[in-house]
Amino acid sequence: MRDKQNLTSMNHPIKRHLKLLFASLLFLIGAIAMLRDTYYQGQDFEVYWRAGRAAFEKKSIYSGMGGNGMYFKYPPWILPAFIPFALVPLKLAKIFFGILEVFSLLSILVFLSRLRYKLRSLVIVTLLFWGIWAVHALDGQIVLPLVALVIWLKPTLEHTRKHFWSEIFIFWALSAKVFSLFAFFGALHNNRILLSTSTSLVTRPKGHKLRLFASIFIAMQVLSAPALISLPYKYPLDLYKDWIQAASSGDQAFGFEKISGRENQGLPALVLRRFFSENTANSYTAPAISLALMFIFGLLWLSLACSHKPTPPATSPGEVNDVEKWFGWLALVPVVHPLAWNHLFIFSFPLAVTVVDRSLKLKNLSTTLLALLGVICIAAVSRNTFGNLGEELELLSIRSWGVLICLFVTLKINYKHRGLQEVSAA
Secondary structure (H helix, E strand, O other): OHHHHHHHHHHHHHHHHHHHHHHHHHHHHHHHHHHHHHHHOOHHHHHHHHHHHHHHOOOOOOOOOOOOOOOOOOOHHHHHHOHHHHOOOHHHHHHHHHHHHHHHHHHHHHHHHHOOOOHHHHHHHHHHOHHHHHHHHHHOOOHHHHHHHHHHOOOOOOOOHHHHHHHHHHHHHHOOOHHHHHHHHHHHHHHHHHHHHOOOOOOOOOOHHHHHHHHHHHHHHHHOHHHHHHOOOOOHHHHHHHHHHHHOHHHHHHHHHHHOOOOOOOHHHHHHHHHOOOOOOOOOHHHHHHHHHHHHHHHHHHHHHOOOOOOOOOOOOOOOOHHHHHHHHHHHHHHHOOOOOHHHHHHHHHHHHHHHHHHHHHOOHHHHHHHHHHHHHHHOOOHHHHHHHHHHHHHOOHHHHHHHHHHHHHHHHHHHHHHHHHHHHO
16 A cells, blocks of 8 residues: 555656656747748848848938838837847848747746746647747747746836836837837836835835836937937937838838738727728827727726735735736737737737636636637637638637636636635635
């Protein structure tokens, strides 16, 4: 009997090692595919690389990138991130960028595992997101590094020099996709609410917000220096005019059909498809709808998930902690974004892992099925997987509805957990 117990106890570490080995092999296969796709395609990265080269050649970073909307559209303070890649030939730069993509995904998985999420949850959701990883690599997009950066530099209520600079870097990263700053301002406002409703928290000194935004402004101007120096402008504002013109070039190149097409999976695109036409919409329509939805969903997330006392990470299987509230803000980014292409839904990946892991730990079948449904809607429903039905669902912005399902599951788990706490306390 004792020998049988010893054998059983020895099997546990063996099983863990086998599971980890299996997950590592899957990741290795995916990493090789991402490197290959970035190397042979990576069209968007070519634009970033050419922008970096333009800075060295004393040319404007916002012109000469080619037609079909392929212009460098990011703010000038993002340029320094691409200058190191421009120091080497394009093919070699693509290899380095592919490695950065793989490392970014790995770092996200490591961060989530440090929150004590189970390996099975990480494997399930990562596999379901396979199509999005592939599209991201084929496009040569930067969302993966951005998400990796902002979850490691998550906002915090503590006032220290380290966290102050973290907020600046989070602003810088999210500003690459300007409408993604919705998550930054939402989380910042959430912190203010929590600070005003709790006496046990470390309060920030007076003038913190003013000092933060002043520092952000100065930092962005410093980071814009390479773009300014590359082609001396008579006035610095001319650089920002070029940026705005390049950023809006997509509307002119793609047209209304592309902007409101099924590939755009945000709710603003759904509103465009249902209530507007090429004759009734202009270049300001989608941004205006996006801002309205930001207000609505921001207010809902603040009131439903972020208004009660904050909790440290991984306190219990049911309670939503502060890190996961941040995941909620990030997940809402593609929902309210006017140009929510498939790769933008990587912002919802941390939340997707969260809801699957929480529901599996609670061992509630209906909650688990609902969580998996949300993740499948985000990552696996398309014309390629479900044919005509998938196309119809894409026209309904199914990926955004998947995010909203995941947010609902998060709230459902949280309120159920709080209800059980109140009952036990009584």
